Amino acid sequence: MKITVLSGGVGGARFLRGLRDAISPTDEVTAVVNVGDDMWLTGLRIAPDLDSIMYTLAGENDERRGWGRVGETERVSGELRAYGVGWPWFTLGDLDIGTHLTRSHLLREGLPLSEVTARIASRWPLGVRLIPATDDEVETHVVTAEATMHFQEWWTRHRASIPALSFDYRGVAESTPARGVLDAITEADAVLLAPSNPVVSIGPILAIPGIRTALAATSARVVGVSPIISGAVVRGMADACLTAIGVSTTADAVALHYGARSNGGVLDDWLVDNSDSQLTSAIEAAGIRAHVVPLWMRDPESSATLGRHALAAAVG
């Protein structure tokens, strides 16, 4: 079975790890990963979502902190601060810088990000193929009343506390999906939307020309997992993003935002948490099958169970 997952970073990484534990040995999982958070910083190409997924699948992520490498140090960052370069509020771990240096070096040698990602990821037996949604540099910028800034500045420096008016996936109209992305969607037996931020993780993927068309064309069912449980985001500050685009922070509102595939949207199925069972009628009314299952990924076991539920919806 070929399974393709559209994914952001931390939440998507957990979902993918659970899914990997849920599949059979002959199944193949491809993750199409958001690059909207990516940026150049002091000559380093940083790809937070690709790295979060890679580190998590490699068992190298810092579980306690929730991001980055386990056993990380920040000696290089200390030097950058002392020299007065970079963003003092954006910390780069030393091990992480090893990844960024490798990526930046290979990009400068002329390899597209998808090839660079494959080469970097080949260090570990991840069990999931990672493809950036696009090889182009499409970075999300946030428009506020006072300024437009890179998503990372809004998210990490300002903790999403400045009201966002809109999000600009800069350059997306001229971008193309990375090699393998469209095939991964159209030839899949199941397409899953990870419980990632709908606006700044899944949104930038869907905005790349050709991806929505591929989602419309695939013979696979498209199953989404709600990132909202009981009217609250599971992690991160997705509510600040949803508010900006006029979507309520509820599992049904996000489903309707994605829309039914039968009606120009992208979803056939939508997984909501047990605590949100009262929302299924609104979702079903929109033409999307609703499945009530436990969504909390507390540990490897509950994450694998969620993966099984998503696959069951896709084949059901």
Place this chain on the structure above:
Amino acid sequence: MKITVLSGGVGGARFLRGLRDAISPTDEVTAVVNVGDDMWLTGLRIAPDLDSIMYTLAGENDERRGWGRVGETERVSGELRAYGVGWPWFTLGDLDIGTHLTRSHLLREGLPLSEVTARIASRWPLGVRLIPATDDEVETHVVTAEATMHFQEWWTRHRASIPALSFDYRGVAESTPARGVLDAITEADAVLLAPSNPVVSIGPILAIPGIRTALAATSARVVGVSPIISGAVVRGMADACLTAIGVSTTADAVALHYGARSNGGVLDDWLVDNSDSQLTSAIEAAGIRAHVVPLWMRDPESSATLGRHALAAAVG
């Protein structure tokens, strides 16, 4: 008094530190530094001689190892090796990478190396102004019977064990001195040649068009310090370099290689070690004043004494 020193890395750094301790508060020391060892490695611009001098003058160098930062770690390098990029035999410390990242970033922003160096060096009160000999990328390559390779590969990987046929200061004919270099030489009250490698440290500086002319024109005396004591190199593998260009590893042969300024060369004075006092007649016969002084820089005190002797020769 304005003192300008042409210098390579480790030996030059010690000499400059001693000189700084020897001068009076109104004296100004400018170091014109070799860039022939510089290179790009995994997207980092590495400038070993500039950094050796900066770290030594800042008191941040590893005295025991002789190079790099004290308290250094190699976590990023370990990652680069795991990803299979870079030169496995060329170790980059984490603190050192902070410097390289800063330099590379500022170079990519369009600043010339001389400005980048001034900005980086401003972090510490070095007491010496550092100028790269040129802002151009003039890297030394070593021609052997089997291959031509970057100086660093020959020096660090092969420990200078492959016989060198010649040295190629690649691009030097089209290079120009960095801003401030020619003025530093022509307006100096004393010009000193540090006891650095004559072939791959001082040689690449002298090969930059305009530098020899400035040395010929300056009203200051030009005083060199022998890097050879008792027929042996004090540090490094300069003998392998001297042999390649047909110069004996003796204090007088190096003096004659530089030549007397009165005869188209660069030296007015040459400091040789007490143990080489028998060589003075050959040096003087070539039109170079010889001074017999202790050359070993064992500690700050002996280094400062050497600085005083060099200055005494320059004003004497």
